[in-house]
Amino acid sequence: MNSHNERLYLYPVWIRVWHMTNALLCLILIITGLSIQFSNPSTVVKFKVAVSVHNIAGTILAISYALFFIGNLFTRNGVFYVIEVKGFLNRMMAQFRYYTIGIFRNESPPFPVTVNSKFNPLQQFSYVALMYALVPLVILSGLGLLYPEITVNSIMGASGLDITDLIHLAAGFLITIFMCIHIYFCTIGKTPTSNFKSMIDGYHESH
Numbered sequence: 119m120n121s122h123n124e125r126l127y128l129y130p131v132w133i134r135v136w137h138m139t140n141a142l143l144c145l146i147l148i149i150t151g152l153s154i155q156f157s158n159p160s161t162v163v164k165f166k167v168a169v170s171v172h173n174i175a176g177t178i179l180a181i182s183y184a185l186f187f188i189g190n191l192f193t194r195n196g197v198f199y200v201i202e203v204k205g206f207l208n209r210m211m212a213q214f215r216y217y218t219i220g221i222f223r224n225e226s227p228p229f230p231v232t233v234n235s236k237f238n239p240l241q242q243f244s245y246v247a248l249m250y251a252l253v254p255l256v257i258l259s260g261l262g263l264l265y266p267e268i269t270v271n272s273i274m275g276a277s278g279l280d281i282t283d284l285i286h287l288a289a290g291f292l293i294t295i296f297m298c299i300h301i302y303f304c305t306i307g308k309t310p311t312s313n314f315k316s317m318i319d320g321y322h323e324s325h
């Protein structure tokens with residue numbers, strides 16, 4: 119591993135503000151979502167309260183997602199989310215090998231963090247899938263459930279609302295799993311807390 123200490127400014131203020139808001143809202147949405155799902159007999163949050171809080175937090179999340187999307191469209195942060203398809207599978211495999219073997223042998227990371235390359239291939243893949251597929255899916259299906267009048271009545275004989283509900287639950291479930299893995303991976307920075315600090319002050323610390 120590199121022996122020198124490096125501090126790279128990777129997370130501009132708007133990303134940090136979006137990320138904090140987003141993480142907090144996701145936690146609220148997961149807790150209230152589970153309380154709605156398992157409402158019988160009684161859960162952490164009362165059903166009626168859980169529904170109101172879930173709807174409000176979901177609406178704020180949709181607005182903050184729109185700001186993230188616009189931010190990525192108009193600033194250079196969006197560049198980190200553009201995948202170079204050629205050889206991507208091999209690069210993901212190399213990173214996977216590092217996470218499962220290399221890291222335990224104290225090898226150098228195959229894709230060290232630089233100002234021009236802030237994500238390794240596995241991070242890039244998961245952040246793109248999350249921010250351009252799963253999160254939009256959970257928001258759109260959530261809007262479809264909040265305003266049933268805009269939801270298609272039936273899809274090939276099945277209830278449109280049921281299918282929207284299924285999509286919403288599946289996407290919410292996958293985002294919850296992402297969040298658990300995400301937080302675990304955030305602990306394997308220079309020190310267990312350095313990556314969390316980087317989302318507060320903007321500076322990434324390299325090994």
Ligand code: HEM
Pocket residue numbers: 128129133137140141142144195241245248249253293297300301304313314315316317
């Ligand atoms: C309490 C929950 C969370 C914590 C502690 C956390 C922590 C972090 C940290 C430390 C980073 C910077 C290191 C890195 O790039 O890997 C990061 C980046 C990121 N996180 Fe999280 N996160 C949380 C929840 C979430 C959620 C719920 C989402 C999305 C639904 C999310 C999406 C992202 C994205 C997209 C980035 C990269 C942002 C960029 O630089 O463009 N995080 N997170």
